[in-house]
Amino acid sequence: MSARLCVSPDEAVAEVEDGSTVLIGGFGMAGMPVQLIDALIRQGATGLTVVSNNAGNGDTGLAALLAKGRVRKMICSFPRQVDSWVFDGLYREGRIELELVPQGNLAERMRAAGAGIGAFFTPTGAGTPLAEGRETREIDGRLHVLEAPIRGDVALIGAHRADRMGNIVYRKTARNFGPVMATAARSTIVQVHEVVDIGELDPEAVVTPGLYVDKVVAV
Amino acid sequence: MSARLCVSPDEAVAEVEDGSTVLIGGFGMAGMPVQLIDALIRQGATGLTVVSNNAGNGDTGLAALLAKGRVRKMICSFPRQVDSWVFDGLYREGRIELELVPQGNLAERMRAAGAGIGAFFTPTGAGTPLAEGRETREIDGRLHVLEAPIRGDVALIGAHRADRMGNIVYRKTARNFGPVMATAARSTIVQVHEVVDIGELDPEAVVTPGLYVDKVVAV
């Protein structure tokens, strides 16, 4: 169904429910949907599972959501950073669950969810502790691990521009997890710097077609 | 390794060997690398397995290659068309082998080859004759079929513009199988309408990065 243009981040995240799995874009702060996360904090949903490459930087964005105690579990590839003190503290105190996923598996498992792939075999992680307990198979002489899709109830994405149909373009390396998360969630919410008229984005350069986008808000 | 700029389609296809698996882009004639195929006919490689969405139109391009008897086996989704008389004749005479693959599996199996996926489960084709003999598994209450990657020795692709590093952009629906085939072959050869200087393509709009491209020729 067509994307809806929201007047505020608060309107955009109004329907997020307690216990949801929330995919949050960004690699560090590049592409992090800070205004949507701030609105989610005001909205109050709790008991969340958050899927994001990192586990928050400094005290804003995802780190602020974590600090409020709203996140039950993080699924990410690289929680430990120089400025990830909020996550570090919660983890050491046993107040947050962590599922560590190799970054490529994180991306590919969300792609699988979006692309209707039931499961896939990958050599990434084979023979390491992160594949423990998973089904394995030798294919062409190489050990592979079976990985399952990661689906979100909601995706929160920071992008550059949208048109009124919800077509999205990103900027430089802030693109990162946005496009794949947009495909993997039941409801995809995108904050952009600017909403332009239909026809103003180059059809050859649209990265996330409006089909994947449920709500757009300019911030 | 960096892409090489070739002076002619003949130079570009000079190294194709007998018995190769050749991925050929195009959906009907849109994106069909006609000049590369003509060069391949002159070059003489035979006993080929060709992977392409269709099995040739009229008497040019892929149809001409088939007419020369160079193709042992076609892997495609839609051989039968109003103007596929060359393939139709060979098939009826038992002079060509056909592996029919649902179009989405064709694309996804080449993506898997390019992306290092050993195999994947998909619901497409489950319970149909095209999945006969394949491993199946019920995932989330739905029957899935295990599909293997399709790799090429060579990919022949028709695109719009390249820069001297081999970055590629396509035009409208002529894009189709080009990008995924570029990732799935050991050697990727691209014909374009125009080669431009490095820096002239928008980095946000490059579809096939030069990393996937071995040879480029302007036609």
Added chain:
Amino acid sequence: MSGLTKDEIAALVARDIPPGSYVNLGIGLPTQVADHLVDGSGVVLHTENGMLVMGPRPAEGEHDPDLTNAGKQPVTELPGASYFDSAASFAMMRGGHLDVCVLGAFQVSATGDLANWHTGAADAIPAVGGAMDLAIGARSVFVMMTLFAKDGSPKLVPECTYPLTGVACVTRVYSDLAVFDLVGGEAIVRETFGTTYDDLERRLDVPLRDGTRAPDPPHPSKEIR
């Protein structure tokens, strides 16, 4: 007694596509549905060769060979269009992101099995294209077909005898004589044209239910994700 023409069936399908839907129209007869979509309905057309927001056939002399639909016919681009490669296009279809697809059929079973790619005849050249991906991927799969074959045999059947395209995937059948919702192994007759429920019950060998007096036909869809 006379049923709908093919064009009237296409108009009926177009009427029932919810505003704002993302829709794929299969090659052949379903392509005609586009002619009946009302401007401003916001219905967006997808073509599996890699495009969203596809427009109608171009004016004479303005054919662009790089811009075709899945039937390789020339089409146009409307504002808001986007292009993508075949893997991305099929990911869209297979991932359950299309609201509706409309397909032709040789046979449909009461449980929603679809047969539309191969008659099984020994000398036929098989071709499947994107039919199997659409059948399992779209949230609602509408079939357009005549209810009876030229030899008089019904095409809505207890079990398909032609090779299958997909299992339990069709949600609704639009035919010249009636519209059926397929739910739980039953075909619920929603509307009839030039015939009656009782007549259909006599002529078809599938579990039927009379839904002609239900108000607004709902839009059945599989919950894919």
Added chain:
Amino acid sequence: MSGLTKDEIAALVARDIPPGSYVNLGIGLPTQVADHLVDGSGVVLHTENGMLVMGPRPAEGEHDPDLTNAGKQPVTELPGASYFDSAASFAMMRGGHLDVCVLGAFQVSATGDLANWHTGAADAIPAVGGAMDLAIGARSVFVMMTLFAKDGSPKLVPECTYPLTGVACVTRVYSDLAVFDLVGGEAIVRETFGTTYDDLERRLDVPLRDGTRAPDPPHPSKEIR
């Protein structure tokens, strides 16, 4: 006896990357290799957060928050650059399209096992990032490390005691004291710095072979596809 500095190791790695290669430099020490790549070598840098043809750190005051490397440090764009999403970026890595990646390590085994993501300490917060994807994906995996840990224990070992990143994936080790090719369970010593083959044989517990008199070191690589 004194070995190479970290910067000298980085220079050595840069020297050995074939012209025209597509290369990923891991976060931390390997990032320094970029400083030693000669202009005109045509070596192209990939960063797993979604870019090819990455340039050096920007001038002071020209940081673009939307343009960083995998270590979240500001970088620049060179002519010929392209951007892509994380799934496409990792498909590139996992599909065997990078010629070389350079990674740091806690330990490497003689059979090429790599341990570089987790010390296994109970209170450590584990973080893996793209290391496991690079380890199995790049055609050649170069490791840069000191040959001995601060406590004097060797880091080139018969079997890794730290949690693994990848199995049989490292093709070459650049250390302060020597360069090793890992082939068939043996570590072939290619060059030594401030030490000798005999000394290394005494201090290391892995099957060594003296390759110091071989001419040009070849560039070992796994055949991935």
